[in-house]
Amino acid sequence: MAIQTSINGKPVALAAEPDTPLLWVIREELGLTGTKFGCGIAACGACTVHVNGEPTRSCSLPVSEVAGKSITTIEGLKSADGTLHAVQQAWISAQVPQCGYCQSGQIMAAVALIEKTGSPSDAQIDEAMTNICRCGTYPRIRKAIHAATGQAAKATKPAEGGA
Amino acid sequence: MADNPTADMQAAAPAKRKGVKRRAFLIGGVAVVGAGLFGISIADSNAAKSAKARLESDGGHSFATWLKIGEDDSITIYSPHTDIGQGSNTGLAQMLAEELDAAWDQVRVVSAPAEPAFANVGLGRAFLADMTGQPAIINGIPQSFLSFIARQMNLQMTGGSTALRFTGRVTFQNVGAATRLALIETAATRLDVPADELTTQDSHVIHAKSGRALRYGELAAEAATLSLDNAPKLKDPSQYRIMRQSMQRLDIPAKVDGSAQYGMDFSVPDMRVATIMAAPVRGGKLTSVDTAPALAVKGVEKVIKLDDAVAVVAKGYWPAISGLRALTPQFSDGGNGGISTASIFKAQDDLIAKGEADSTAGDGDVQAGLGAKPIEATYQVPFCPDRPF
Ligand code: FES
Ligand code: FES
Secondary structure, eight states, rough: OOOEEEOOOTEEEEETTSSSSSHHHIISSSOTTSSSOOOOSSSSSTTTTEEEEEEEEGGGGGGGGGGTEEEOOOOSSSSSTTTEEEEEEEEHTTTTSOOTHHHHHHHHHHHHHHHHHHHHHHHHHEEEEEEETOOOOOOHHHHHHHHTSOOOGGGGSSSOOOO | OOHHHHHHHHHOOOOOTTTTSOOOOOSSHHHHHHHHHOOOOSSSSSHHHHHHHHTTTTSOOOEEETEEEEETTTEEEEOOOSSSSHHHHHHHHHHHHHHHOOGGGGEEEEEESSGGGGHHHHHHHHHOOOHOOOOGGGGGGGHHHHHHHHEEEEEEOOTTTIIIIIIIIIIIIIHHHHHHHHHHHHHHHTTTOOOGGGETOOOOOEETTTTTTHHHHHHEEEEEEEOOOOOOOOOOOGOOOOSOOOOOOOOGGGGGGSSSEEEEEGOOTTTTTTEEOSSTTTTEEEOOOHHHHHSSTTEEEEEESSHHHHHHHHHHHHHHHHHHHOOOOOOOTTTTOOOHHHHHHHHHHHHHHTTTTOOOOOSSSSSHTTSSSOOOOOOOOOOSSSOOO
């Protein structure tokens, strides 16, 4: 039986087996490949999406549990006219990504944090941003979160080379 | 490299190109290297034709494989290197755009397609023969040089800082500079002025005297039919406005909106996903596996038994991995089950004790260098793939 949910503002009926993790439904059934697969055990955060606004590691959430809920993926952050979300813009200004593989998850986690806290402190960032970045972009992630929330305009200058 | 240039060339039978006679073509030395590394031109081989067609299929005009200029002034640069965030594609684009005098905000860089036409020594040779109109000329080129092209072109290799040092300095700067000259030449004809009265800036050829300017996009179609200069003069670094600057990386916008494509994001219609479990010990073999538990997983289509591994093929990743996890394959250890880091170190020590190990350095007089008390230390590196952090 199809699972009714909404993805990025659009209602969808999902055909997947109910025990399939949401991640694979998003990537394979819906073809939204911006959400990444890292560990599959809720440890890395690469698969982070919003379920009813909550940052959620979709690799470990059976799709049956999102029935009737609303899901946002990295593809759904832009506004309808294509304007990037302030956090995405800050990510570009601070030149955050290196390989970029973790960044969809980082951005989704950061957006949720900012929605919750307004202007997160360093301590709040440390606590909420538990996503792993193998490239070690953490300092630039912090800078971009500050910049996106107007806490440090100077942080929007291009970052030093991180390679 | 198995080589029979003459036979290859006869098969390719390149046609003479418009504009070829205008250019002196130097065989031997740097000019040839430049030409070889320019990549394909309009050589008359099927691979080259399909490559050119592919590059131009969505509009635009191709220059020396690596560059395409659209009639809308868009500049597309094809990088043969893998940039996974180190920034080399942005650097390469800066190098080409600098010498081209391109408008930087119109520049984008994409991966060169992984198809033979973009990395094939045969095309390099066809290009040489085509430029000269003399297929036999290939015979005069040293084998070592042809191998050099082969190594450079058959592999879309990334490593050793070769992207900027070789592709950038040897190829892309020259492609940019040579294309700029072709655009100037086209503009000179169109404006009916001497080429040396023309300057270039931000993707325009400018005739200051008459206050006229032409966009690269409106010159590209005709310029692309010209033969490119093999040894164009490069800019003096004091003139740089794009190079030697920290530009925003071109790959980053696609990495903040989920549109960047990674290997796992690739898909084709009706694609299947396979997961695989290999013998846990090198040399081990698959001795038995009951395939039924995997086949019972909805979405699993096939279990494949290999000599030293078992694979599950399914409609998607989740059934494929669930099916694999449902299996309890038995593997032999190939006699290597007892190997450990300790046993490898011991085997090394035994060889050293027997005098059968290679000694890689032993020069100089330790006593004289370090005095009476030499420092002694033993370093051992465990067996590991590459160099994890
Ligand atoms: S893939 Fe979901 S947390 Fe790592
Ligand atoms: S940017 Fe590479 S893993 Fe985070």
